[in-house]
Amino acid sequence: MSTVYLPIRLPRREAEILEEEAKREGIKKSVLARRLLVKAIRELRLERALREYSEGRCSLGYAAELAGLTIREFLSELVKREGVLQYSLEELREDFEAAYRYSED
Numbered sequence: 001m002s003t004v005y006l007p008i009r010l011p012r013r014e015a016e017i018l019e020e021e022a023k024r025e026g027i028k029k030s031v032l033a034r035r036l037l038v039k040a041i042r043e044l045r046l047e048r049a050l051r052e053y054s055e056g057r058c059s060l061g062y063a064a065e066l067a068g069l070t071i072r073e074f075l076s077e078l079v080k081r082e083g084v085l086q087y088s089l090e091e092l093r094e095d096f097e098a099a100y101r102y103s104e105d
Contacts, residue, residue, distance in 0.1 A: 008033075042068065046077060054083055 010018065022032040046067045053063035064074035078085065 049074070050078065050081060050083055053078070053086060056086055060086070 018029050018033060022029045025032060046069070049058075049063040049067035049069075052058045052066065053060065058066070060074070061071060064071045067074055067077070069077070075085070077083075
């Protein structure tokens with residue numbers, strides 16, 4: 001994995017908290033900051049994908065892709081967050097027909 005140097009400025013209090021938590025974890029501040037940033041980016045992507053999916057602006061598959069998850073993982077997150085599955089009867093019918101066609105091959 002290649003990395004990029006990314007200097008950031010934090011308010012003093014957040015920097016102090018970062019240092020305290022890094023000490024508690026027994027790791028360097030930079031390692032903790034990197035972990036937290038990666039986690040926040042994943043959460044940001046997931047929240048955006050859930051919002052766009054719930055508003056009907058994208059399909060289930062595309063929302064999962066936006067979130068960087070499999071469809072199964074995305075559905076799991078949707079259920080955890082009490083989201084509503086946007087799946088019409090027509091889509092269900094199409095999926096059954098496709099499954100039937102593939103099973104004949």
